Amino acid sequence: MAFVPKPDELARIGHKPPRTGWMDTPVDFRRGTWCYAAKPKNLQALELPNPREWSPERADWKLPANWQEIILEGLRERLQRFRSLQIFMDICVRCGACADKCHYFIGSGDPKNMPVLRAELLRSVYRKNFTTAGKILGKMVGARDLSEDVLKEWFYYFFQCSECRRCSVFCPYGIDTAEITMIARELLNLVGCNIDWVAAPVANCFRTGNHLGLQPHAIKDMIEFAVEDIEKITGVKVEPTFNRKGAEILFVTPSGDLFADPGTYTLMGYLMLFHELGLDYTWSTYASDGGNFGLFTSHEMMKRLNAKIYAEARRLGVKWILGGECGHMWRVINQYMDTLNGPADFLEEPVSPITGTRFEHARTTKMVHITEFTADLIEQNKLNLAPERNEHCRVTFHDSCNPSRSMGLLEEPRYILKKVCRHFYEMPENTIREQTFCCGSGGGLNADENMEMRLRGGLPRANAVRYVHEKHGVNTLACICAIDRAALPPLMDYWVPGVEVSGVHELVGNALVMKGEKKRTSDLRGRPLPDPHTAFGGAIEE
């Protein structure tokens, strides 16, 4: 939000930004760019330090008296614990390969959003306190003291990194800037500087099992609501089970898909698919969120929240876990779970009960991504599909950062989309697959108070969508992440009106011909089905 200037200020509008060096340009906490501070009750629930009422825009952050000591000790401890951090602090040669790869930099034009400079915010303090050259030569070698302004700058910019890891794709040394952000956020947490959009979901997840704090009966109600809608549309009554011991498979998905459109349509797609297969699976009202905002808080918090999924799998006695369309859940599972809580030896190596396919890559985590599961079903002709029921959708695919860059899941969603839709168009090469642009709201940053920042960060993604919208008439942006399903609709609303956001399994649900279904007259959103002869012509396009 812009503040109205006084008359005398109006008379001196400067058009140029300050020419001070980056170290001497403190942050201006302008509303619309930062997230609200974590509420004390949420920090207390997690036994995190320094719970208090405070706001980033006020001068006094109510830090503990010895906050510098706490942070520097925290950094020392982490340098010893994570060899990667020590390397990332020392190895960067400032070649600039990452500089223009961050969506926040591209959209905002703020140089401190260049990954190299964002990392430098922490490195400068590291140099001053942990290297001989930094101690002696100070600023000459890019070292600086840890002042309150520096801490504020950390808060501003490390909660302006969505940990998407696009920059790390281009780093010749493989520096993972997301891990630098993770450590910086851990350090900020040591003195009680978190955002509520992260702390509240973590606190809720820790206590109730999901981000919103939905209790078991609410989860059951909401899934049953979807069951009713499915029956109205298809005439088929699907029968999900909850907390059922002895089921073969535990299904875990982000809770956002249970209650927020358009995720709810993806939920309907899952329920329909599992029913049609006769899958022996169960929902859990305790492990009721695949999302893990612990990843955006600290390693310990990530471990705590991840553990519930495996504890529930053990309690229910399932053989393996099927995971829904979620983004960062898969980074946790694929990159951290094994050493946090794994290996999950008490579970079996996942095997599709329908096709017999053995998912060897999930041997240790025992958790399979739903698009891997469904792509295998389609490839082995186990599904009866009517892609003409998606005739009204001209689809492109947004690779969610974590499944694409953290687990290499690139082909399966595309394979499914091409089988369930007849009009599929790729966005330009440098905006998809490993090079995909973030939605601008990942990393726990999809609050509403920072909408301006989200729209900046999502600009490069939206720009590529606009291109295929204008060139091919694309009207559907498919994705496999619940944060995408929440974050991309506002992004489209601002930058590319006329494009709707859809989960891959919503489109599967539209196309899936179910045994005993009535003639469908609407898609899962209740929109009348188009006449395939008049919609966009019959040819399958790519």
Place this chain on the structure above:
Amino acid sequence: MKLEELLAQKKSPILERWFQLLLETYPAETARFLKREENRFANPVGHTLYQGMQGIYEELLNGMASDKINVFLDPIVRVRAVQDFSPARAVAFIFFLKRAIREELAGEMREGQTALGDFLDLESRIDDLALYSFDLYMECRRKIYEIRVNEIKRRTSRLLQRTNLLAESPEPGPEQDGLRT
């Protein structure tokens, strides 16, 4: 020589100068990137700004129909409305065009090659552009607040409905059985 002809002739240097002045509203590192990177997907802001400015300049020479102007002006203002600018600084780039033209045509103006009336008329048209920009800027900001409100509504209303905390009258129409639309 008529002013229009002069402007057409000097299009390239005037546009370059205008673009340069706009780039100076960004930090130096950013300005370099916005100018250097030619791939429109790697550099959507630089591309949008330059394309828009070219279009606006053309329209300025060809009568300035408001619908056409908006096609070029909207993308620029839309970007600057979410960047770190005050409202004044966000739309000030329009006035930079006056400065670019004055600088580039200084010689011709001194020698009296262009009628003063034509020149004043051109400046008035640029003032109109600034007013359009202000409308567009306000529309973008209104949109941001609307998006925020919609997002909050979307998060909570479904939840209340689904947990049976709300019992509203159903929408009249063929789908009386309560199917969501």
